[in-house]
Amino acid sequence: MNINNQLFCFFDSSDNNVYAKYYGIEKQNVNIKFYNEKSLIYDELITTNDCAQLLFTIKEKIDIKNIKILYNDSFESELLKYLSFKRGGSNLGLIKVCEIANKTKIMVEIGSYQGESTAIFSTYLPNAKIYAVDPWQNHYDAKDGSSEDYDMKDVEYNFDIITKNRNIIKKKMTSEEFSFMIDDESVDLVYIDGNHQYDFVKNDILKWIPKIKQNGYISGHDYHMFEDVRNAVDEILGVPDIIVEDNWLKRKTYSEEMKSFLNNKMVL
Numbered sequence: 001m002n003i004n005n006q007l008f009c010f011f012d013s014s015d016n017n018v019y020a021k022y023y024g025i026e027k028q029n030v031n032i033k034f035y036n037e038k039s040l041i042y043d044e045l046i047t048t049n050d051c052a053q054l055l056f057t058i059k060e061k062i063d064i065k066n067i068k069i070l071y072n073d074s075f076e077s078e079l080l081k082y083l084s085f086k087r088g089g090s091n092l093g094l095i096k097v098c099e100i101a102n103k104t105k106i107m108v109e110i111g112s113y114q115g116e117s118t119a120i121f122s123t124y125l126p127n128a129k130i131y132a133v134d135p136w137q138n139h140y141d142a143k144d145g146s147s148e149d150y151d152m153k154d155v156e157y158n159f160d161i162i163t164k165n166r167n168i169i170k171k172k173m174t175s176e177e178f179s180f181m182i183d184d185e186s187v188d189l190v191y192i193d194g195n196h197q198y199d200f201v202k203n204d205i206l207k208w209i210p211k212i213k214q215n216g217y218i219s220g221h222d223y224h225m226f227e228d229v230r231n232a233v234d235e236i237l238g239v240p241d242i243i244v245e246d247n248w249l250k251r252k253t254y255s256e257e258m259k260s261f262l263n264n265k266m267v268l
């Protein structure tokens with residue numbers, strides 16, 4: 001049997017997981033076979049998607065709790081291709097942030113979810129140390145429907161795969177908790193994409209502004225998508241320097257007047 005361009009999925013009834021093994025899948029003509037425990041084919045699917053997209057397709061197609069990927073060397077690069085595919089235009093905004101903050105040595109991402117944006121930062125800021133901060137708790141944002149889409153255990157599992165062997169340090173905690181562990185003026189870039197409610201965004205900005213070096217950058221997602229995000233950003237930082245595909249960015253070059261304004265805010 002020719003195993004090239006195939007994704008083998010094994011359903012294990014003992015733990016209710018699907019184990020997927022990937023063999024050099026290219027973008028076209030992917031053949032997925034589902035086996036039962038006796039290695040008998042019980043379903044087959046041929047699609048033209050690429051590898052990681054398929055894992056999600058499979059997950060929707062059959063009622064399973066989880067997909068465990070039997071990792072191989074080329075999986076990661078396929079996954080990145082998929083991420084570019086799946087995130088579509090919104091990658092350009094993240095790439096633009098990386099281009100502007102290209103001297104970044106230390107970065108903090110608040111809200112990493114399954115590591116898609118984190119992997120893009122890692123690819124475009126290869127010399128940076130990237131802290132990925134997320135508590136991976138279910139029901140994390142009552143106003144964000146997507147917080148109910150998946151069990152966060154599965155989301156965290158995907159994060160671990162996507163960010164494996166990269167310049168990424170996982171911090172399983174809230175933005176606020178991690179901010180207490182970081183020195184003032186030590187971070188080059190903070191990217192905020194956690195809880196999108198006004199009080200949370202405001203708190204993220206106020207907690208992290210002091211941690212950013214002068215001339216460093218504060219940035220984030222969903223400026224237009226969430227009114228709460230826009231209101232908090234505009235109120236505390238003013239209109240962003242740039243907004244690219246809903247990613248906002250502002251350089252930390254504050255006057256003394258702005259510093260004292262922020263200090264007052266932080267006391268409140």
Ligand SMILES: C[S@@+](CC[C@H](N)C(=O)[O-])C[C@H]1O[C@@H](n2cnc3c(N)ncnc32)[C@H](O)[C@@H]1O
Pocket residue numbers: 110111112113114115116117118133134135136137140141173174175176193194195
């Ligand atoms: C919209 S998702 C992030 C998407 C990700 N940045 C991407 O583009 O692929 C929001 C994430 O923020 C996390 N989150 C919620 N509250 C948080 C907090 N207080 N601190 C850090 N992360 C938080 C959630 O667990 C969730 O994974």
